[in-house]
Amino acid sequence: MSTLTxxxxxxxxxxxxxxxxxxxxxxxxxxxxxxxxxxxMAGEANAPLAALAGTDPEKPRLLVVTNPRNRDDRFAxxxxxxxxxxxYAESFTTDTEAVPVDRGKxxxxxxxxxxxxxxxxxxxxxxxxxxxxxxRFRSVDGDNPVPPAVPLLGRWLxxxxxTAEVPGxxxxxxxxxxxxxxxxxxxxxxxxxxxxxxLAWIEEGAAAAREAEKGPVAGPATDPDFDNRVLxxxxxxxDPALPEVLRELLTPTWDRMWRVFGRxxxxxxxxxxxxxxxxDRDAFTAFAQTLAEGGPPxxxxxxxxxxxxxxxxxxxxxxxxxxxxAFDDPLVLAEYRLAGAAFAGVVTLAAPDRIDDSGRRPxxxxxxxxxxxxxxxxxxxxxxxxxxxxxxxxxxxxxTRVPGGYDVLLELSGGMGRKLVxxxxxxxxxxxxxxxxxxxxxxRPGGAFxxxxxxxxxxxxxxxxxxxxxxxxxxxxxx
Amino acid sequence: METRxxxxxxxxxxxxxxxxxxxxxxGNPGCDRRAxxxxxxxxxxxxxxxxxxxxxFGQSRFALSRGNAFEAMLKxxxxxxxxxxxxxxxGLGYSDLGADSDDTLxxxxxxxxxxxxxxxAALIDHPLLTLEVAxxxxxxxxxxxxxxxxxxxxxxxxKSFAIVDGQAESAKVSAAAVxxxxxxxxxxxxxxxxxxxxxxxxxxxxxxxxxxxxLRPAAVxxxxxxxxxxxRRQLSRLASVGxxxxxxxxxxxxxxxxxxxxxxxxxxxxxxxxxxxxxxxCELSVYCRDESSGSTAALGRSVxxxxxxxxxxxxxxxxxxxxxxxxxxxxxxxxxxxxxLRLRSEALS
Numbered sequence: 001m002s003t004l005t006x007x008x009x010x011x012x013x014x015x016x017x018x019x020x021x022x023x024x025x026x027x028x029x030x031x032x033x034x035x036x037x038x039x040x041m042a043g044e045a046n047a048p049l050a051a052l053a054g055t056d057p058e059k060p061r062l063l064v065v066t067n068p069r070n071r072d073d074r075f076a077x078x079x080x081x082x083x084x085x086x087x088y089a090e091s092f093t094t095d096t097e098a099v100p101v102d103r104g105k106x107x108x109x110x111x112x113x114x115x116x117x118x119x120x121x122x123x124x125x126x127x128x129x130x131x132x133x134x135x136r137f138r139s140v141d142g143d144n145p146v147p148p149a150v151p152l153l154g155r156w157l158x159x160x161x162x163t164a165e166v167p168g169x170x171x172x173x174x175x176x177x178x179x180x181x182x183x184x185x186x187x188x189x190x191x192x193x194x195x196x197x198x199l200a201w202i203e204e205g206a207a208a209a210r211e212a213e214k215g216p217v218a219g220p221a222t223d224p225d226f227d228n229r230v231l232x233x234x235x236x237x238x239d240p241a242l243p244e245v246l247r248e249l250l251t252p253t254w255d256r257m258w259r260v261f262g263r264x265x266x267x268x269x270x271x272x273x274x275x276x277x278x279x280d281r282d283a284f285t286a287f288a289q290t291l292a293e294g295g296p297p298x299x300x301x302x303x304x305x306x307x308x309x310x311x312x313x314x315x316x317x318x319x320x321x322x323x324x325x326a327f328d329d330p331l332v333l334a335e336y337r338l339a340g341a342a343f344a345g346v347v348t349l350a351a352p353d354r355i356d357d358s359g360r361r362p363x364x365x366x367x368x369x370x371x372x373x374x375x376x377x378x379x380x381x382x383x384x385x386x387x388x389x390x391x392x393x394x395x396x397x398x399x400t401r402v403p404g405g406y407d408v409l410l411e412l413s414g415g416m417g418r419k420l421v422x423x424x425x426x427x428x429x430x431x432x433x434x435x436x437x438x439x440x441x442x443x444r445p446g447g448a449f450x451x452x453x454x455x456x457x458x459x460x461x462x463x464x465x466x467x468x469x470x471x472x473x474x475x476x477x478x479x
Numbered sequence: 480m481e482t483r484x485x486x487x488x489x490x491x492x493x494x495x496x497x498x499x500x501x502x503x504x505x506g507n508p509g510c511d512r513r514a515x516x517x518x519x520x521x522x523x524x525x526x527x528x529x530x531x532x533x534x535x536f537g538q539s540r541f542a543l544s545r546g547n548a549f550e551a552m553l554k555x556x557x558x559x560x561x562x563x564x565x566x567x568x569x570g571l572g573y574s575d576l577g578a579d580s581d582d583t584l585x586x587x588x589x590x591x592x593x594x595x596x597x598x599x600a601a602l603i604d605h606p607l608l609t610l611e612v613a614x615x616x617x618x619x620x621x622x623x624x625x626x627x628x629x630x631x632x633x634x635x636x637x638k639s640f641a642i643v644d645g646q647a648e649s650a651k652v653s654a655a656a657v658x659x660x661x662x663x664x665x666x667x668x669x670x671x672x673x674x675x676x677x678x679x680x681x682x683x684x685x686x687x688x689x690x691x692x693x694l695r696p697a698a699v700x701x702x703x704x705x706x707x708x709x710x711r712r713q714l715s716r717l718a719s720v721g722x723x724x725x726x727x728x729x730x731x732x733x734x735x736x737x738x739x740x741x742x743x744x745x746x747x748x749x750x751x752x753x754x755x756x757x758x759x760x761c762e763l764s765v766y767c768r769d770e771s772s773g774s775t776a777a778l779g780r781s782v783x784x785x786x787x788x789x790x791x792x793x794x795x796x797x798x799x800x801x802x803x804x805x806x807x808x809x810x811x812x813x814x815x816x817x818x819x820l821r822l823r824s825e826a827l828s
Contacts, residue, residue, distance in 0.1 A: 006785035043542030045641030188755035188779035227539035
């Protein structure tokens with residue numbers, strides 16, 4: 001945890017109220033998100049018990065498994081969840097837009113919008129991932145047929161759960177993490193995992209949070225005491241009151257989810273959030289196309305090449321996300337200033353027309369002097385960027401200690417137009433306050449990977465081709 | 480010594496240690512309160528209820544019954560399925576030392592010793608082991624099967640969490656690994672006392688879990704050398720409970736028939752070391768959390784470290800706004816906190 005966030009937690013503990021740790025919203029919040037609150041049956045391997053789902057805060061749809069140990073009941077639940085989720089996801093596969101690729105030489109199409117699903121906590125994402133795993137390979141015919149919607153649901157769930165691992169993706173989000181990204185409470189992060197308590201810190205304060213701790217859980221695990229006292233007798237009697245009891249249990253969390261959206265909407269959205277949503281729409285478009293073309297379900301485990309490529313995508317997304325958050329939000333950038341990876345200063349001198357003619361042809365290389373009172377921990381030769389001019393590079397020429405701080409001499413390149421005279425405003429003028437950081441949004445080229453069929457033997461050789469479920473021996477269900 | 484600990488507990492029956500409580504104890508070795516209460520066998524759950532800070536440490540009936548069903552399935556027909564998943568000989572002997580009451584503990588332990596000493600090839604269920612914990616010899620409520628094979632002993636743990644595509648919930652696997660380490664350590668102690676080579680007990684333990692979404696069992700081998708060395712180090716760090724108990728003023732007791740105020744007064748004599756991780760591991764944690772409110776430790780270890788290890792929230796904020804002069808060793812942390820506060824205020828203004 002950064003010292004700034006830790007300090008915010010200390011402030012929250014002292015005041016009894018959560019403290020902001022972001023000045024803008026760092027995630028895309030959909031106009032029509034779907035909320036999904038899954039509940040699992042204790043002890044079973046990812047057996048669903050119930051879910052509350054929907055896109056209308058007034059009309060949650062309750063799904064209940066009256067006998068969670070019964071295989072058919074479980075798949076009936078999956079089919080019902082598919083009725084809710086799949087049409088929602090597919091409703092975004094209508095309008096497309098053209099996106100230029102290869103420097104405008106070609107175009108590709110992507111959907112203008114994409115679905116967004118919210119679960120209360122990371123446990124919810126894990127549940128959906130495993131539920132996707134347990135449904136996507138099911139066969140719709142043969143000895144143990146399942147309803148046709150079930151394997152389709154499994155593939156969508158697997159897709160969503162995989163995107164949730166991508167830093168900065170907003171296709172499947174958790175309320176707990178979204179709140180934790182923007183507010184620090186005065187309790188530990190372990191206690192923040194409980195949505196009720198965390199939201200109460202933000203809405204009301206410490207006392208309300210302690211009270212909310214005793215309230216109903218946000219799933220997917222149920223409270224053992226609830227299992228023993230309420231649920232077990234209901235099951236034993238086959239009591240028709242079961243759905244209403246579960247609805248009552250889930251409703252407080254349902255209401256909280258929509259209140260979380262209200263809180264998040266109050267924050268202005270970060271400048272670079274839209275570009276990350278573009279990437280999400282790309283991923284959604286690609287997956288919807290794979291489905292439409294009849295591609296196979298996602299494998300149980302990635303092959304070596306796919307895993308390496310995925311790891312690199314995740315690393316790139318993580319670094320892009322952290323840089324973009326810092327550029328969008330001075331409070332996040334402050335963490336880098338504290339760590340010495342960024343500093344703020346005032347331009348004291350500027351030579352905007354400076355030409356470097358030592359090379360074969362003259363190039364525009366303005367120089368500016370920035371004075372700062374902050375600790376500067378960069379070496380000459382380092383490239384810095386200013387969030388205000390992300391496409392411009394500032395190379396450190398020298399760092400000189402002066403009374404009350406440092407003078408940093410910088411040479412600028414890029415982002416000033418193509419002429420030998422800088423475009424107006426593209427070079428910081430004397431007197432301008434400037435933020436400079438070693439973080440950079442620069443494009444990072446991907447690595448070269450072999451074709452999966454060329455996987456070397458050191459990495460297990462080429463992956464085995466997909467075997468459709470008809471020929472696959474049916475995974476025995478014991479119950 | 481024994482009597483002092485008995486006094487601490489009062490007339491109630493002693494709670495026995497099991498691998499889980501030892502794992503929890505070594506998870507927070509600096510907590511004297513837990514070490515003393517556990518050594519005295521105080522029922523912390525009841526104690527917490529009595530002083531008005533109940534925690535939730537129940538287990539769901541559904542989870543229990545599935546766990547039991549899985550175990551029963553493995554052990555049915557004279558452990559046929561268990562043998563096959565362990566790839567053991569069909570002729571391998573099985574003996575269950577069973578559960579029993581407090582007064583027969585030592586005889587059950589003697590039977591365990593006798594069986595293990597002579598075992599060449601057998602499955603020995605519910606062996607009762609002992610372990611030295613904080614200067615005390617404690618009986619371990621066993622939940623393992625010792626698998627003797629060609630003169631080697633292996634710990635087999637049956638767990639009911641699922642392994643899906645070769646992966647299981649990491650928290651559950653690591654908890655199982657620490658528990659297995661407790662058993663391995665206790666078995667090695669036993670062999671050593673018998674004058675045999677302790678390294679006959681394998682550091683590779685077998686975890687038997689349901690595979691994917693069925694009840695079909697799968698056996699996986701865990702190498703627990705790392706957990707073993709951590710456990711050994713932390714057991715050696717546990718201060719001698721005898722000294723701690725002896726240092727308590729006369730008359731301090733956790734007799735549950737006492738008034739709550741008297742009990743909290745008694746708790747005040749033994750220092751706790753609260754961390755948020757306690758909430759999932761210790762029955763008394765809600766009380767300790769309340770007691771430590773205002774400390775940076777209550778916000779979590781990483782928060783406390785990021786705040787330069789300063790003890791209390793009040794001190795942190797006073798150092799940050801400069802209203803308090805830092806001591807020599809706080810000066811570096813104070814400078815960081817002052818900068819942090821300035822940057823935060825600037826960004827939020």
